[in-house]
Amino acid sequence: MAATPLLELRGIDKSFGPVQVLHDVGLSVYPGEVTALVGDNGAGKSTLVKCISGIYNIDAGTVTFEGKEVAVHSPRDASALGIEVVYQDLALCDNLDIVQNMFLGREKKNGIVLDEDTMEEMAGETLRSLSVRTVKSLRQLVSSLSGGQRQTVAIAKSVLWNSKVVILDEPTAALGVAQTAQVLELVRRLADNGLGVVLISHNMNDVFAVSDRIAALYLGRMAAQVKASDVTHSQIVELITGGRSGNLGLPPEKPSDFIDITPGDVQ
Amino acid sequence: MTTTTTTTAGGIQAVKPTVSSHVRDYWARVRGGDLGTLPAVLGLLVLTLIFSVARPDTFLSALNFANLFNQGAQVVFIAMGLVFVLLLGEIDLSAGFASGVCGAIMAILLTDEGMAWYVAVPAALLTGIVIGLVLGVLVAKLGIPSFVVTLAAFLGFQGILLTLLEGGKNISITDEFVRSLNNDSMSVLWSWVFTIVCIVGFAFVQLNRYRRRASKNLITDPLGIVLMRIGGLAVLFIAATAVLTQERAINAAITSLKGVPIVVPIIAAFLVIWTFVLGRTTYGRHVYAVGGNTEAARRAGIPVDRIRISVFVICSFMAAIGGILVVSRASSVDPNTGGSNILLYSVGAAVIGGTSLFGGKGKVINAVIGGAVIAVIDNGMGLMGFSPGTRYIVTGLILLTAASVDALARRRASATGN
Numbered sequence: 001m002a003a004t005p006l007l008e009l010r011g012i013d014k015s016f017g018p019v020q021v022l023h024d025v026g027l028s029v030y031p032g033e034v035t036a037l038v039g040d041n042g043a044g045k046s047t048l049v050k051c052i053s054g055i056y057n058i059d060a061g062t063v064t065f066e067g068k069e070v071a072v073h074s075p076r077d078a079s080a081l082g083i084e085v086v087y088q089d090l091a092l093c094d095n096l097d098i099v100q101n102m103f104l105g106r107e108k109k110n111g112i113v114l115d116e117d118t119m120e121e122m123a124g125e126t127l128r129s130l131s132v133r134t135v136k137s138l139r140q141l142v143s144s145l146s147g148g149q150r151q152t153v154a155i156a157k158s159v160l161w162n163s164k165v166v167i168l169d170e171p172t173a174a175l176g177v178a179q180t181a182q183v184l185e186l187v188r189r190l191a192d193n194g195l196g197v198v199l200i201s202h203n204m205n206d207v208f209a210v211s212d213r214i215a216a217l218y219l220g221r222m223a224a225q226v227k228a229s230d231v232t233h234s235q236i237v238e239l240i241t242g243g244r245s246g247n248l249g250l251p252p253e254k255p256s257d258f259i260d261i262t263p264g265d266v267q
Numbered sequence: 268m269t270t271t272t273t274t275t276a277g278g279i280q281a282v283k284p285t286v287s288s289h290v291r292d293y294w295a296r297v298r299g300g301d302l303g304t305l306p307a308v309l310g311l312l313v314l315t316l317i318f319s320v321a322r323p324d325t326f327l328s329a330l331n332f333a334n335l336f337n338q339g340a341q342v343v344f345i346a347m348g349l350v351f352v353l354l355l356g357e358i359d360l361s362a363g364f365a366s367g368v369c370g371a372i373m374a375i376l377l378t379d380e381g382m383a384w385y386v387a388v389p390a391a392l393l394t395g396i397v398i399g400l401v402l403g404v405l406v407a408k409l410g411i412p413s414f415v416v417t418l419a420a421f422l423g424f425q426g427i428l429l430t431l432l433e434g435g436k437n438i439s440i441t442d443e444f445v446r447s448l449n450n451d452s453m454s455v456l457w458s459w460v461f462t463i464v465c466i467v468g469f470a471f472v473q474l475n476r477y478r479r480r481a482s483k484n485l486i487t488d489p490l491g492i493v494l495m496r497i498g499g500l501a502v503l504f505i506a507a508t509a510v511l512t513q514e515r516a517i518n519a520a521i522t523s524l525k526g527v528p529i530v531v532p533i534i535a536a537f538l539v540i541w542t543f544v545l546g547r548t549t550y551g552r553h554v555y556a557v558g559g560n561t562e563a564a565r566r567a568g569i570p571v572d573r574i575r576i577s578v579f580v581i582c583s584f585m586a587a588i589g590g591i592l593v594v595s596r597a598s599s600v601d602p603n604t605g606g607s608n609i610l611l612y613s614v615g616a617a618v619i620g621g622t623s624l625f626g627g628k629g630k631v632i633n634a635v636i637g638g639a640v641i642a643v644i645d646n647g648m649g650l651m652g653f654s655p656g657t658r659y660i661v662t663g664l665i666l667l668t669a670a671s672v673d674a675l676a677r678r679r680a681s682a683t684g685n
Contacts, residue, residue, distance in 0.1 A: 076568065091566045093559035095627035096552075104556055105567030107549045114547055117483050137486065143680065 004067060006031045006196040007052070007083070007165050012061035014044075014051055021047045025061070025222045027215055029165055029196040034187060036207040036228070037200045039217030040240050045200050048217065049167055053085045054078040066164075084158035085167045090150055094143035098135060099123045101142055102157040126160050127152075130189055134182065148179030155186055159195065166190055167198040172206055184210050204233055218243030223250050286491040300680030304621045306672055307636045310665075311643060318647035325650045330515040332507075333528050337449050337596055339642030340530045341366065341589040341609060346616035346634035347541060348585025351578040353617055354545075354558040356626025357406065357413040359579060360610060361398075361420035362586040367605025368424050369394045370590030371431045374438045374600040377445065384444040388591060395587025396580055398424075403576030413579075421610075429602050439599040448533070449595040452526035455512045461532055462508040470497045530592060534635065537585070541631040554578065558627035589613075608659060615666035616641045623673050640665075 005028035014022040022044050029035050039045045050056045052063070054072040062069055065081050072078050078085070092101050099116070102123045108115040120138055127135070132152055135145070142150060151171050158166050168187060172180040188210045191197045201207050207214060208228060215225040216239035223239045226248065238245035284292065297305060318326040325331060345362045352359045359365075373391035376382045402420060406413045429435060440446065453461065473493050480487045487493075508527060516524035545551035556564040557574045565571050586605075593609075594600045620637025622629030644665065648658045 075566070087566075089562075091560065091563035093556045093563050093627070095555060095559035100552060100555075104552075104563065105569050107552060109549060112548055114549060114552065117480060117485060120485055121483065139486065 005029055005064075006066060008064040009048075009052070010062045010064070012048070012051060012063075013059045014047055014056060015059055021220050022051070022058075023221045025217070025220070026225070027222065028213075028225065029198055030213070031164070031196050032191055032194050033212040034191045034197045034199055034210050035213045035215060035225075036211035037198055037215050037217065038202070038204075038207060038236060038240055042219075043217040043240070044220040045217055046169070047220075049085060049169060049198075049200065052078065052167065053083060079161065079163075082162065082164035083167070084161065084163040084165070086151075086154045086158050086169060086171065088169045088173060090154040092142045092150060092154060095141065097139045097141050098145075098153055099138050101153060102126070102160055104157075106161070122160065123156070126156050129193065130156060130159070130186055132156065132186070146179065147175050148182050151175065151179075151183050152186060155183075155190070159190060159193075163195065165196040165198065167200070169200045170202065171199070172201065172203060180206065204236060207236070208233065216240055216249075218250065221250060224248045284486070284489055286489045289489050289492050300676040300678070302621060302672065302676050304630075304633060304636050306669070307620045307633070307640055310619070311636065311640050314640065314643050314647060318643065318650070322647070322650045326647055328515070329510050329513045330517075330524075331646065331650070332510055333452065333515060335639070335642045335646055336528045336530055336534075338646060339638050340449055340534065340596070341593040341605075342612045342616050342641055343534055343635055343638035344537070344589035344592065345582075345586050345609065345613035346620070346638050347537060347631050348582035348589075349613055349617045350541075350622050350629050350631055350634050351545075351554065352413070352582045353622050353624060354554050354626060354629050355575060355578055356558055356624075357575070357578070358417060358614070359402065359413065359582045360417040361402065361424055362417075362582055362589075362613060363605045363610030364421055364424035364428060365395065365398050365583050365605070366586040366590030366593065366609070367428045367600070367603075368398070368431065368590070369587035370594035370604050371428055371438070371600045373445070373591055374440050374594055375431060377440050377442050378438055384442050387442075388445070391591055392584060392587050395583040395585075395590075398587075399580035399583030400576065402583065403579030406579065407572040407575035425602075425606065428604070428606075432600070432602055435602045437599055437601045440594065441598075445591070445595050446598050447529060447595075449528075449530050449592040450598075452511070452524065452528050453532070455526050458508055458512050458527040461527060461535075462504050465535065466497075466501045466504055469500050473497055533588075533592075537588070538631055538635055541581075545631060550574075550577075555627060608662070611666065612641050612645075612662065613638075615662065615669065618666065618673060619669040623677065624670060625673070625677060637669075 007029040009025060009027040012022050012025040013020065025044070025048060027035075027037070027048070037045055037048070047056065051058050052072070054074045054077050057073060063072060064070070065083075070081060072081070072083075093104065096104070099120050103119045108118050108122070123138055127138075134149055134152065142153065145153065155166070155168065155171070171183050171187065175183060184206060187197060187199060191212070199207070199211060211228045213225060214228050214231065214236055216223045216236060218239065221243070223243045231248070235245040235248060239249050243250045297303075345366055349359060349362060369391040372394050373387045376387035376390055377384065398420075402413075402416055405411050405416045432438065452458070473496060477487050477490060477493050511527045512525050514523060514525050516522055545554065553564065553569045553574055556567065556569060557571050561571055590605055593604060597604070616637035617629065617634050618624060618637065619640050620633030620635070622633045641662065644662055645658060648661060
């Protein structure tokens with residue numbers, strides 16, 4: 001298990017006008033691990049992800065990537081660092097095929113002509129590295145794919161660029177049982193390939209099935225970040241709904257104080 | 268037929284397509300709602316058959332065949348430009364009168380200002396580009412729906428055309444070069460050279476693509492299909508050239524009239540250029556992406572606004588060429604140049620050819636095939652002595668049919684996931 005986090009957030013604040021959405025949030029993402037980011041609706045998960053991906057600028061706090069403090073001001077900055085986000089709505093073009101979607105906006109060119117062959121080979125290479133065998137042809141239109149296959153394409157698109165951190169926003173939300181299993185397997189494989197994976201999910205079964213660490217947000221504060229093996233299902237639910245569970249989480253009397261429960265503190 | 272399973276470079280298991288499986292796949296796509304140009308090609312065949320039976324002497328003559336190209340040129344050019352706008356799910360209702368304005372500017376420069384064609388023609392093209400830029404900026408930057416912007420421009424350009432022509436006078440042009448564009452034909456020798464260049468070029472592109480992909484072990488279309496495509500194009504082009512190089516003058520002793528009309532290579536050149544741009548360049552890929560899912564395109568870092576402006580520029584630029592050609596054909600410009608049914612014929616051509624009104628689906632070749640359908644209807648019904656009223660009604664119905672086919676195919680496609 002890696003000792004230093006790949007991506008580390010400390011003391012992140014974010015307000016929209018008078019409403020402070022994130023209070024002093026910290027999060028560590030380790031290479032080769034799946035970190036689940038859980039929290040109720042409105043807890044600030046999406047805002048946090050958008051801060052990491054550069055869609056929102058943070059008001060205070062530091063972002064450290066591979067040991068260096070970085071400033072992420074736009075999605076381009078995040079991509080340049082190797083941070084990719086797969087949003088819930090996937091952002092795929094139905095009228096384009098798998099290869100075209102995977103390279104959208106970053107097409108390989110040969111002079112002014114698109115280098116379709118190289119792109120097709122690279123796309124196939126990436127899908128193979130993820131052990132994806134569920135698509136019939138790389139030249140299939142995305143409109144003809146099932147929900148799970150689309151999710152697979154979106155994930156494959158995010159790892160095509162030697163990305164180091166992949167953030168997945170509810171990848172299994174709209175999927176059936178078999179497809180959920182497939183996507184979770186893929187999520188696990190991303191981490192096994194050495195990437196730092198952040199998985200946002202509402203489904204506790206999914207969270208416990210694949211994640212190494214669980215970070216629970218409660219009303220814009222990081223209630224706890226713990227190892228998945230150290231906590232139970234119900235403890236996480238309590239963290240999500242109440243912000244604390246036993247000696248875990250936010251102290252009841254002074255909720256503004258942030259307690260970073262590092263793995264070592266948890267018995 | 269045996270099917271061999273191969274593992275492609277990507278490690279994705281795939282069945283190597285054979286001629287029969289390729290045909291089956293194509294048919295499955297058609298049934299799934301991906302019709303492409305099929306309805307237009309079938310329509311063209313049926314219409315040609317009907318008019319050939321009804322008017323074998325006039326419709327089937329070489330003279331009339333050559334006329335079809337000259338008559339259809341303006342609609343085909345505007346339709347080619349409209350394909351780009353339609354790909355984004357937008358519309359340009361002003362393209363007809365934009366072509367009229369550009370044609371009028373060329374005519375005025377040629378006559379009143381006494382300038383040469385090499386000043387007047389670029390000036391007309393530049394006017395088209397400026398018009399497109401204005402429309403595109405209004406749509407993309409101000410966010411006004413293109414329907415409203417171009418409807419306003421439709422009225423505005425009609426007014427500009429009337430003003431340019433000082434209340435409706437007719438300007439005749441005498442410039443030989445401009446008149447030759449959409450009236451004259453190439454010599455018989457050049458006609459054959461053009462035909463052979465087209466066939467060899469097409470064969471080269473197709474075979475080269477097959478060879479390159481096969482060498483990298485990527486899935487290719489079966490060689491049989493590739494050869495059939497090349498053969499089909501060769502037969503079509505040679506037959507057409509053979510007809511067009513016949514003597515078609517009514518009295519050949521006075522003026523000989525034979526060869527492929529000059530406008531054919533002009534159409535072919537733009538067809539090749541725009542097909543290349545849409546299919547093989549990053550720009551084209553981004554046009555499809557914006558038309559398919561604007562939000563996805565934006566997140567992929569594609570400059571959506573610039574793409575949106577650019578399609579209006581291309582559309583008006585093509586309309587300008589259409590305007591030059593129609594002025595060339597009539598050797599004059601009047602307040603109705605580019606007016607009446609031209610715009611609806613052009614939209615009809617693009618849609619009948621298989622371009623979707625919902626955006627994201629279409630090719631430049633659609634405009635040419637659809638334009639051929641429109642030209643045949645207009646020409647054939649004219650020869651059969653139908654009144655313009657009937658012709659409008661029939662063309663309207665055909666446009667409506669094409670739009671229904673488009674909408675139904677789309678519904679079917681979303682139902683079958685194709």
